[in-house]
Amino acid sequence: MTFDLSLLRQNLDVLTKGAIMTVRLTAISGVISLVGGAALATVRSNAGPWLSAPLTAYVELMRNTPLLITLYLIYFGLPMIGIVIPTVTSVVVALVMQHSVFIAEIVRGGFLSVNATQTEAGKALGMSDWEVFRIVKFPQIVATIVPPLTGALVIIMHDTSLAAAISLVDLTMAAKVISQRTAASFEPFIAIAVAYSVISWSIGAVAKHVERKTLVAR
Numbered sequence: 001m002t003f004d005l006s007l008l009r010q011n012l013d014v015l016t017k018g019a020i021m022t023v024r025l026t027a028i029s030g031v032i033s034l035v036g037g038a039a040l041a042t043v044r045s046n047a048g049p050w051l052s053a054p055l056t057a058y059v060e061l062m063r064n065t066p067l068l069i070t071l072y073l074i075y076f077g078l079p080m081i082g083i084v085i086p087t088v089t090s091v092v093v094a095l096v097m098q099h100s101v102f103i104a105e106i107v108r109g110g111f112l113s114v115n116a117t118q119t120e121a122g123k124a125l126g127m128s129d130w131e132v133f134r135i136v137k138f139p140q141i142v143a144t145i146v147p148p149l150t151g152a153l154v155i156i157m158h159d160t161s162l163a164a165a166i167s168l169v170d171l172t173m174a175a176k177v178i179s180q181r182t183a184a185s186f187e188p189f190i191a192i193a194v195a196y197s198v199i200s201w202s203i204g205a206v207a208k209h210v211e212r213k214t215l216v217a218r
Contacts, residue, residue: 007187011178015188018174019195025088025160025170026199029095030153036096037103044104045111062101068162070094075166091163099156106148110141143211150207154200171195 008015044055062070071094078085085093114137122132164173175188182188 004184004187007178007182007184008191011181011188014169014174014177015171015191015195018169018171018192019199021088021163021168021170022157022160022195023199025091025095025163026153026157029092029099029160030156032092032096033099033103033152033156034149036100038107040100040104041107041111045108059101059104062098065098067094067098067159068165070097071162071165087163087166087168090166091160091168094162095156095159099152099159102155103149103152106145106152107141109148110145111137113144114140146207146211150204153203153207157199157203158196 040055040059044052044059047055071090074085074094075087075090118136118140119132122136127135160170161172163170164176167173169177171192175192178188179185
């Protein structure tokens with residue numbers, strides 16, 4: 001078996017379009033999931049029983065529902081009741097609904113990692129609640145959650161491949177298109193495997209830089 005590089009050169013436009021869409025979905029979904037997860041973790045940590053119960057139910061529902069099912073319900077199910085969501089938005093909503101839950105647990109673990117005695121010491125020094133959070137808690141929380149958040153973002157990037165299930169041209173769909181055009185299945189899928197690895201490596205490299213910046217907080 002030979003690897004036909006010319007086949008990829010001839011379809012570089014499709015691969016480029018797919019790569020841009022994958023990065024776009026990852027960036028948008030990652031940022032919204034981080035904000036939503038942080039908000040969810042904060043609310044759950046301070047909510048009363050009347051709010052904690054439905055939030056816990058939502059978390060368990062999302063944790064135990066396959067992402068593809070959520071995507072199908074949004075893209076194919078909602079139009080049946082008159083709610084039509086664009087394809088890209090459907091993928092982003094599905095990713096955020098599920099991954100914000102996992103990120104919320106990561107952030108909540110970061111909150112719990114800060115020893116209560118440090119908070120008490122900060123208050124004993126005359127710090128306000130905001131100063132305690134900004135100076136004492138926040139740097140330690142960031143240092144704790146950066147590694148698992150990196151993994152979460154890589155998983156989000158991998159899960160964007162499910163966009164191909166609703167015919168959105170991401171990297172996975174790009175490989176399918178090339179395979180259908182050329183009847184070749186080896187080259188396009190090797191190419192997107194390399195592309196996914198490069199994106200994952202890039203995410204990890206940025207995360208390592210952030211982690212080095214927060215080492216002082218540990």
